Amino acid sequence: MKNSLFILVFFLFALISFSQETEVKFDEKLAKSLNADEYGMKKYVFCLLKSGTNKTASKEESKKLFEGHMANINKLAKEGKLVVAGPFMKNDRNYRGIYVFNVETIEEAKALVETDPAIKANLLEAELTPWYATAALQETLKIHDKIARTKM
Template sequence: MKKSLSLFFFLTVSVIGFSQETDAKYDEALAKSLHADEYCMKKYVFCLLKSGTNTTASKEESKKLFEGHMKNINKLAKEGKLVVAGPFMKNDRNYRGIYIFNVETIDEAKILVATDPAIKANLLEAELTPWYASAALQETLKIHEKISKKKMQ
């Protein structure tokens, strides 16, 4: 009897817990500021960075170009044009990294890609694709700044 009562209590609590709807806290002002559609989604351009055709650059030249690459990433992020960037780990596909641009068209992204010294020098090659994802992705950099102990160069 004690087991049956315990089982009944557990099932009742479980059913009540699962049947309650979550109280969504829709923030219309935030959604509008992020240009979210009714699904809290928006258009971006996904950029896959691959090894480029320039294989003759010296170490010094490559270092200087990649310093410019990092400065450009930081500039685009501060302007709100770049919401995510990062390198891939070593792989056999020549994939080097990604950008997610906060623009709606490939043409807009091409203009941004053209500002990257490593791409201009053909150390990297950019492959651009339209992408539809959460508008909340734009908030990533704000969170990143709050949890970073060191700043990226």
């Protein structure tokens, strides 16, 4: 009987402790600094980069344009306008990479896309769409800098 009572009490305490929700600590200052809404989310513009129509560029010209493409990515990231960028692995859809712009409108994103030399030269084509995601995404680059041994 004592063992049964002990087991019952043990399970009740376990049930109570597991059923209590973990307290989430809302950081109002951080939320405001990231322009988060009440859900911790915000608007971005997602950009899908595809192969462009320019199929005649020489290897040397393409290399120079893609060096400018990378420099532009780094510039936009430092300005806080680009929160995520990266290439796709080889695929059969002509998808080349993505950008996530830290802007709210397609018009703002178009202006940023026009600063990319590879897009200007039609080596890449940009498809833009509004996107709603966590405001914390903006912190990704700070973390990346801490884990990248070699800088691009």
